Amino acid sequence: MNGYLMQEQQWTPGEDLFVESLAPENRYGVVFEDDGEAAYFYAVQKDEEGGGISILDALHIHESEEPLDGEEYAPATEPANPKPLLIIWSRDWLKCALIIDGFCHALFDFENQGGYNINEFPPPNEFWTKGDRKLTDEMIKSIF
Numbered sequence: 001m002n003g004y005l006m007q008e009q010q011w012t013p014g015e016d017l018f019v020e021s022l023a024p025e026n027r028y029g030v031v032f033e034d035d036g037e038a039a040y041f042y043a044v045q046k047d048e049e050g051g052g053i054s055i056l057d058a059l060h061i062h063e064s065e066e067p068l069d070g071e072e073y074a075p076a077t078e079p080a081n082p083k084p085l086l087i088i089w090s091r092d093w094l095k096c097a098l099i100i101d102g103f104c105h106a107l108f109d110f111e112n113q114g115g116y117n118i119n120e121f122p123p124p125n126e127f128w129t130k131g132d133r134k135l136t137d138e139m140i141k142s143i144f
């Protein structure tokens with residue numbers, strides 16, 4: 001691995017989870033949140049004074065009634081299995097990836113102001129990610 005593993009949790013899709021990772025070398029950070037209905041991965045930035053956080057971008061990861069990308073559908077009567085969830089930063093602290101069950105689901109590039117994920121949702125916002133949201137193998141290889 002070419003980056004820094006900053007968070008490692010077990011996550012059961014559809015169960016509440018909040019995981020935060022702030023880069024030690026700059027004001028950037030990420031937050032993974034599952035509120036029981038939907039899971040999102042957020043790019044955040046600490047304010048100048050360090051007391052507050054602003055959301056720069058949000059990437060959709062999962063809806064509780066749907067299987068995770070790459071999984072077969074499991075009926076709601078079957079309990080969901082916990083998945084390893086990792087947050088990995090690049091060595092320059094300007095890219096951050098969300099890895100679930102060994103598969104990269106999302107990546108933020110803070111230097112180029114881009115947020116990328118598997119399902120390319122939501123559309124880019126007006127002030128930060130202005131281009132395509134498609135997560136590519138080249139982006140993933142830039143961290144690993």
